[in-house]
Each structure stands twice: as structure tokens, then as C-alpha cells.
Amino acid sequence: MKRVISGNKAVAYGVMLSRVQVISAYPITPQTTIVEELSRFCAEGKMEAKFIKVESEHSAMASIIASSVTGSRSFTATSSHGLAFMHEMLHWAAGARLPIVLVNVNRAMGPGWNIWTDQADSLSQRDTGWIQLYCEDNQEVLDTIIQAFRIAETVNLPVMVVLDAFFLSHTSEVVEIPHQEEVDGFLPRFEPQLRLNPDDPRAYYGMISPNYYMEFRYKMQRTMEETVEVARSVDEKFGHHFGRTHGLIEPYLCEDADVVMVTSGTVTSTSRVVIEQLREDGLKVGLLKMKMFRPFPMKEIKGVLKGVEKVGVIDRNISFGHGGIFAQEIRSTFCNEDQRPMVFGFVMGLGGRDVTPEAVEEAIRYTLDNPSPKEEVIWIDLKR
Amino acid sequence: MKKIHIPKEEYMVPGNLACAGCGSPIGLRFALKALGEKTVIVIPASCMSIIVGGFPYSAVGVPILHVAFATAACSASGIRASLDMQGDRETTVVAWAGDGGTFDIGIQALSGAAERNDDFIYICSDNEAYMNTGIQRSSATPYLAWTTTTPVGNPKERPKKDIMAIMADHGIPYAATACVAYPEDFIRKLKKAKGIKGTRFIHLLSPCPAGWRIASDEVIRVARLAVETKVFSLYEIQDGEAYTINYQPKGIPVEEYLNTQGRFRHLTGEEMAIIQENVDHQWSRLLKRCEG
Ligand SMILES: Cc1ncc(C[n+]2csc(CCOP(=O)(O)OP(=O)(O)O)c2C)c(N)n1
Ligand SMILES: [Mg+2]
Secondary structure, X not given: OEEEEEHHHHHHHHHHHOOOOEEEOXXXXXXXXXXXXXXXXXXXXXXXXXXXXXXXXXXXXXXXXXXXHOOOOEEEEEOHHHHHHOHHHHHHHHHOOOOOEEEEEEOOOOOOOOOOOOOHHHHOOHHHOOXXXXXXXXXXHHHHHXXXXXXXXXXXXXXXXXXXXXXXXXXXXXXXXXOHHHHHHHOOOOOOOOOOOOOOOOEEOOOOXXXXXXXXXXHHHHHHHHHHHHHHHHHHHHHHHHOOOOOOEEEEOOOOOOEEEEEOOOHHHHHHHHHHHHHHOOOOEEEEEEOEEEOOOHHHHHHHHOOOOEEEEEEOOOEOOOEOHHHHHHHHHHOOOOOOOEEEEEEOOHHHOOOOHHHHHHHHHHHHHOOOOOOOOEEOOOOO | OOOOOOOOOOOEOOOOOOOOOOHHHHHHHHHHHHHOOOEEEEEEOOHHHHHOOOOOOOOEOOOEEXXXXXXXXXXXXXXXHHHHXXXXXXXXXXXXXXXXXXXXXXXXXXXXXXXXXXXXXXXXXXXXXXXXXXXXXXXXXXXXXXXXXXXXXXXXXXXXXXXHHHHHOOOOOEEEEEEOOOHHHHHHHHHHHHOOOOEEEEEEEOOOXXXXXXXXXXXXXXXXXXXXXXXXXXXXXXXXXXXXXXXXXOOOXXXXXXXXXXXXXXXXXXXHHHHHHHXXXXXXXXXXXXXX
């Protein structure tokens, strides 16, 4: 069934179709309509789930950690300060190896209060042990939620599905909503190996000495490494079921490119249009869309960017004192390679400032025109 | 106090990691006897996180979920929701938190769960300070008691927070106090709580030999004195309104209680008199509430 729906509605449909059993969430702009929609689905009986209306995001994550370990497929959604407030529990969910799915609507962090899109919130959670997937459009949002449960339940790590504030969350697009039976055929019931229950009394997550702790972290890292292949195969199987895939990274016009721009989120769509226009002018520019940020798919990225002379990375985020985070990750991917691209790090669109086609073109032309970046961090569309 | 049969079943196995004389494992042992094997326990950061044993061991024969410090109540909510989804209405969910995890860092989650009337038993095992981190004051620490963050010369000048009134004012179906020195009373209250649906709260006084500066064989005697001096009263509250006193204390002077503990050693006679006044005031307030 095709319908014109917002990104947040696409989230709600994805959650309903995934037959989530426990939801716990707390409202925050621009995630709020997800909470409202899911409340409605539960109230109308469209979803057979418990919705715990908690008093905070910290409790939201804590309660679904508990519901997940007790054996129910569990979900929450948040944004910005809500995600930051969850931070302690994000570590806990990953360390507990629970297949929780969280949707984060990318929003800037205060102060001052800013409800618009920016990747500071999710990227600040980079090292918590969560898989992170960034979406470009509403179809991808819906599909990625369904895929996320399958990935999470395969590797026993939580997945964060990320979408841009307003540009996706509140923008309506045509979305193909799959039938429940189709989704059931792709995403089996949640059958955890272990489940908190009195018939099998165990202690979960008790104190752990230096003698064991490190091995648990080693296993998490190994699983993260394997997750790249798991996610690829889940996407492929999704393609067999539904006739569409989204990839972990998506190269576009990269084969002969002198310059490849690396993007994530909705900036990708804008950049694609700009690059098509520049191609018409004869400029050899390509695009690499990053969907998967954790695990960072280094092998796949090397496969695309090796041999490319110059790479421009567009970051809608900044790690103060260093620079854009995607740019850092791309640089570190290549630091031990003999053949490595010159990496230009562009910061733009913070706090929801529009990333216009002109801004993207400026970044591309800068990369084309300069043999190397003149500054470590190149700010675009900045009032100095 | 009515004598009742204490179940023979043991769910605490020998070999827990509590300090000698600690009140907490005594409390947990009786709680499990009262509630039986279809019980799951949530434990936030506290002495109990250590007492029940570290990976890969457990000193308890029912499932335990260790959770972050502030999350006892909401974790219990999550387990309840999940069990309900699986059609398990039989299992009792118990949150077992310290005074710090209840009066302080966990009060937001507890208040949220109580307002929703989520279906679990919350037991606050109150040793009147952050003991696991080495005796720092909490908002359950008594007026003028010594802790490492309220040293003599910089005393705690505020009384203990009235957690029972706070919980009662959420309108929860059942709230009760208990004390490790009165196991029959504690067991009766837990059995009663088990038969009620919604948020049930039990405030359990549990002395800490290290933190209260008492000998490890003094714990029960001191706990008993807390009740007999009316420093800590045994009562229950139905539906946030109906107060019942469960034990008529002898009304021994508080001095006799305070003098048993090193944490009150620095008190002057004048200060003890103020504490006596406070205790008398608390008691008359409780009596008024019992009258309605
Ligand atoms: C967020 C957070 N802050 C601080 C701590 C450190 N911490 C662990 S236990 C504890 C004190 C617990 O006190 P209480 O709840 O009274 O339990 P008790 O140790 O006395 O049994 C503290 C401060 C923590 N684990 N998590
Ligand atoms: Mg304590």
C-alpha cells in the first residue's frame, strides 16, 4: 500500500509491522509525533503492545532494557537532549547485549534551545556500542526499522536508526507500506536464547571483575566487526522479500570520479542533485552516501574511495577541537594505506541551517580547485 | 505482635558477600521466604549489588536483574510489562533498592512508576547512608548523624526525608514500614502486598554495622531499639490514606538508641533532647494520621 506519510509516521508503521511488544518513550520535539502515533496504534488495538509512559528518557531506556531481557521485542524513540539523558543506559543496553531498536531524530544540542537537525546528539553516542544507521528518506526509515530488529536479534546488539529533524520527521513523502504477512515472513518472532524468568533463575549483569570484563568487551568488538556482513545480508534478504535494498554505503557516479563527496542523512539527496548537474558540466564528481556509521564499514569504504584523488566529507556535526566526525573516521580508515585520498572536511548545516545546493556546490568546487585543504575544518555558509 | 509461621524454604544460599552482621541479607532472605520462587528481583547499584555475588555466581535462587543506580522502579515496570506480554501474571516483580537509590537518585523513576501504579513491590532497604561507596550522607540520613560527608563539625542539619508520606501521597494501594528485627511483621506485610495489584512500597529499616559504628552482633538489638524508641515506627498505609500502627512501642528514651551507635557519639545532651522532641513530634503526627 502506497501512502504519503511523514518520517515519524514511517517510524510508527515500521514499529507496528515489526510487532514490537513493549514500547517505552518520553516526548521531545521533533520525535513527539512518533510517541503520539504509537500511543494511538496501541489504544486502537492495531498494536498488541504495552506502552510504558515513563517520566524520562533515562527511565525509557532502563525499562526497555528490562523488558528486552525478559524476552519482549522492545522499542523507544527520542532526540537530542533525550538521547543525551539516556547516555548511561545506552552503554548498559549494548553491554547487556540486548536487541533493542531506538529511533533518534537528529536534533541539535543546547544551549540555546534548537529543535532543528544536527548530528551532535547521535554522534556523541558513538562509543556506546550501538549500531548506528542514518536514513535518507522516509521509505528507508520504515524499511530500516524492520531490518534493524532483524540485525539486532541476529547479533545481540542494539540498533539506533537515525533520521533528520523536520527534513524527514515532519516531511511527507510517498512510502510503500508493506503488508503485515510480508513483514512476518521476513522478521520472525523474537526468540531470545535467555530470558529473565523464575523457571530459569540466573543473575544478569552482576559485578564483573577484571578477570572477565575484557573478554566481554572483546566479544562486543568482534560482533561489531561481523555486523557489517550481517547487515549487508539482512539488506539483501530484505531485497528478496520487498524488492528494494538500501545498502550500507551507496556509491553514486564514483567509478571515474576525481572527487567524491561523502554525505549522510538528507544532505545526500541535495548533493545527488548537485552532482548530477556538475556532471552535465563535465566535472567528474561522485557521491558516497554513508548509511552505516557503527560499525564503520571500512573495507567497503576503501573499496569505493581507494584510488580516488580527493574526498570531500560533509559533516553536519563537529567534534570541538578536532573537526567533523565523519571526516575523522574517513581519514582514520585510510591512515595505514599507501594509496589514500586527500580528505577535505566540511562543516555545514549545524543547528538546522539549510544545506543548500549552493553550499554543497561550494564544497565540491573547493575540493576540485585546491590540491589540499587550506584549513583542517572548512566552514561553509558561515557568517564570520 | 502476632507470631506467624515463617516458611522453611531457603532462597538465599550460603556464601553471600555481605559484611558480618549486615541487615540487608537478613531482609532479603525473609522477603524471599514470604514471596516464594515465582519472584524476580531488580537490584540497582547498592550494597546488595555486591552481596548477592558477582559474575558468574549468585547467592540467590531466583532471577536477579542488576540495573543502573537510578532505575530500580522503571526496570521493574519494564519486567512487568514484558511478563504481561508473555501471559505471565503469576510472577512477582520486586525492586530492592537502598535509601540512596530510593530517596535520592531513584526517586524520579519511583515517583513515575507509582503515579502509573505499575504492578510491582518496591522494597527500600534503608541503612541511612550510601554505604556501598563508604558511608556518605543520603536524604535518609538522620538529623546530626555522622557520615564521611557530614563529619562532626559540618553536621546534617535537616531531618530524614519522609519517604512514606511521599509514597502515600501518590495514592498507591499499599505502603508499609518494616524492620529487619521484626521478621514476622515484615513477612506478613509482604504476603499482604503480594495479594494486592499496583505499586506496593515497603520501607525496611536495616542497620549497617560499618556505617552506624556498631558491632556486628548488635544489629538486631539496635534495630529493635529504633522501633522501641519510636525513632522508626511500624505502620502501614492503605490507598494512601488509611494509616494503621502495627506495633505499639515501649517509648524508651531516644538516648538509649543513640548511645548504641558511634555515628551519634558526638551528640550533646542538648542535641539529644532536640532529637527526642523531633521523635515525639513525628509520633504524634503519625497518631493523628491514624485517626484520619
Ligand atoms: C549514576 C551513579 N552514580 C553514582 C554511583 C555510585 N554508587 C554506587 S552505590 C552508591 C550508594 C548506594 O547507596 P544506597 O542506595 O543507600 O545503597 P547502600 O549502598 O547503602 O546499600 C553510589 C553512590 C552509581 N553506581 N551510579
Ligand atoms: Mg544506604
